[in-house]
Amino acid sequence: MxxxxxxxxxxxxxxxxxxxxxxxxxxxxxxxxxxxxxxxxxxxxxxxxxxxxxxxxIAGLFTIQEAWFLVATFNSYLYTSQLCDKDVLLANVEDAIIYEGLDQMFGIDKEQLLDKIDKLTEFQCFCVIRQAYEVRYLLNEKEKVIIDNSCDEDIKRIFGIK
Structure with missing residues (x-):
């Protein structure tokens, strides 16, 4: 940057x-x-x-697998501020689980993730979406087209995972 x-x-x-x-x-x-x-x-x-x-x-709220799941979930979403961010986050996560099976791909507990998101405020949900985009920008800068472990330290830093 x-x-x-x-x-x-x-x-x-x-x-x-x-x-x-x-x-x-x-x-x-x-x-x-x-x-x-x-x-x-x-x-x-x-x-x-x-x-x-x-x-x-919200640092440390998500596991590394959940963070990667969120990044993958927002891979092709075009953001608009005209929609409620909490609804957008929940709907995209649910769609990724139902239609893409990303919960199985990343080995996450879907109910636990949905519960975490449900407890977030509207602005916290906005920030989670932005964090996913922040990782996507970083992957683009590193010319990564697939999610792999080589960027784990970056995603930990962005999502505040210890």
């Missing part, structure tokens, strides 16, 4: 197709009438900080 962003990359256009414009204006800030670029930068920092804090909150 790059440590710098070229200004050209930040020259983005916000459309209201998915509520982006509305989200920027409705997001509460400590001060009124701040410049839009400052507000967007703060929103991104806040989201990333919340993601990191929540990852720490």
């Amino acid at each position: 790059k440590n710098t962003i070229d200004k050209k990359e930040l020259n983005i256009k916000i459309t209201d197709l998915n509520g982006g414009y509305k989200a920027i204006y409705e997001f509460p800030m400590e001060m009124r009438d701040v410049p839009i670029d400052f507000k967007v930068e703060q929103m991104l920092k806040i989201l990333n900080d919340c993601y990191d804090k929540t990852k720490n909150e």
